[in-house]
Amino acid sequence: MARVVAPTARPAGVLPSGFGIGRTRAVLLGAALLAAILIGASVLAGRSSTPVAPEGLVGVESTRALLDGIPQQGITLGSPDAPVRLVEYADLQCPYCADFANATLPTLIEKYVRTGRLSLEFRGLAFIGADSQRLLRLAHAASAQASLWQVVELAYRNQGAENSGWATEGMLELLAGGVAGSRADALLAAQQAPWITKRIAQDAALAERVGVTGTPYILLGRKGDPLHPVQIAPTDLATFEAAIQQELGS
Amino acid sequence: LSEGRLRIAVGLLAALGAAIAGYLVLARYTHASLYCPTSGCETVQSSRYAELLGAPVSVLGLVAFLTVFASALGRSRVAVELGAAVALSALAFAAYLLAVQLVAIQAICAWCVASDAVLALLAAASALRLGAASRRVGPRG
Numbered sequence: 011m012a013r014v015v016a017p018t019a020r021p022a023g024v025l026p027s028g029f030g031i032g033r034t035r036a037v038l039l040g041a042a043l044l045a046a047i048l049i050g051a052s053v054l055a056g057r058s059s060t061p062v063a064p065e066g067l068v069g070v071e072s073t074r075a076l077l078d079g080i081p082q083q084g085i086t087l088g089s090p091d092a093p094v095r096l097v098e099y100a101d102l103q104c105p106y107c108a109d110f111a112n113a114t115l116p117t118l119i120e121k122y123v124r125t126g127r128l129s130l131e132f133r134g135l136a137f138i139g140a141d142s143q144r145l146l147r148l149a150h151a152a153s154a155q156a157s158l159w160q161v162v163e164l165a166y167r168n169q170g171a172e173n174s175g176w177a178t179e180g181m182l183e184l185l186a187g188g189v190a191g192s193r194a195d196a197l198l199a200a201q202q203a204p205w206i207t208k209r210i211a212q213d214a215a216l217a218e219r220v221g222v223t224g225t226p227y228i229l230l231g232r233k234g235d236p237l238h239p240v241q242i243a244p245t246d247l248a249t250f251e252a253a254i255q256q257e258l259g260s
Numbered sequence: 261l262s263e264g265r266l267r268i269a270v271g272l273l274a275a276l277g278a279a280i281a282g283y284l285v286l287a288r289y290t291h292a293s294l295y296c297p298t299s300g301c302e303t304v305q306s307s308r309y310a311e312l313l314g315a316p317v318s319v320l321g322l323v324a325f326l327t328v329f330a331s332a333l334g335r336s337r338v339a340v341e342l343g344a345a346v347a348l349s350a351l352a353f354a355a356y357l358l359a360v361q362l363v364a365i366q367a368i369c370a371w372c373v374a375s376d377a378v379l380a381l382l383a384a385a386s387a388l389r390l391g392a393a394s395r396r397v398g399p400r401g
């Protein structure tokens with residue numbers, strides 16, 4: 011026989027405490043579920059193959075840390091009074107140039123450029139293809155904001171496959187944003203300037219006169235003296251350091 | 261804190277968050293340059309993580325802040341629960357996006373961080389409001 015329990019009287023509009031806790035748990039569960047859906051959708055969007063760079067733009071902070079505080083003028087990084095010059099002919103699509111930029115240059119910049127003993131000059135070439143040309147234009151545009159080397163370093167850190175069309179408008183905008191922040195629009199607008207076309211043609215002609223046969227093509231020498239080409243593997247940091255030390259000591 | 265003070269706190273914080281998100285939405289659709297003390301705002305805003313389901317994340321943020329703000333106008337239990345659910349889920353998503361900025365994009369958007377800070381306070385106030393609302397129920401009969 012079923013027992014009938016009379017309900018206990020409670021004030022009107024007041025719910026049992028168990029009911030309140032249950033609803034609170036439901037709210038927390040709902041919040042967790044909503045967050046999980048948002049995060050899941052974002053992770054999937056992040057894996058999308060539409061944009062070029064694999065995960066937005068990588069290396070923005072490390073590039074900033076590498077180059078911040080070092081003087082730049084045009085294509086030159088480092089003090090104009092540095093006793094030794096290193097001139098690099100490079101194509102921003104060239105994977106060996108990226109190896110040099112990623113494996114060797116950071117140490118050279120920290121040890122020799124930042125300390126005022128070495129200056130670097132970037133002579134950009136665009137012989138690989140249209141992507142090279144587009145990236146190089148952006149780099150030269152950035153030289154007007156004393157940040158050519160930021161574009162160069164960031165481009166190497168985010169380098170795509172040669173002539174795959176990876177230097178899209180979106181990629182250039184990402185690079186410009188990563189380098190110039192709120193001044194990115196000015197940088198993007200300057201890419202087609204006639205002086206940039208002229209500068210690229212001048213560097214190509216210079217490379218031909220110097221006898222550049224492949225990139226990276228590196229020249230080294232004391233300031234004021236004729237530079238000489240160095241035949242060193244792009245990732246052979248120790249040999250590069252020895253060559254620079256020799257120039258510094260000579 | 262009394263329910264009244266919590267409601268005011270939630271409303272003010274949600275309005276502040278909506279102002280920040282609104283600025284990002286405005287900049288997005290007018291293509292205006294963002295004022296950015298960290299210089300990473302454009303990078304973050306132009307990364308693939310800046311859009312979700314076809315909508316800019318800043319728009320989702322604006323909708324979330326406005327929803328919580330609307331919830332602060334109401335005194336009902338449902339309003340409190342809705343505000344808390346949105347604020348807490350938004351906080352979790354914002355924490356994920358902060359990790360994305362640090363790890364994947366390697367750039368920090370100062371506006372996003374400011375929004376995150378407001379959101380953290382907003383979530384705390386909303387949670388307190390939710391807790392107070394659940395305690396207002398009487399003993400089990």
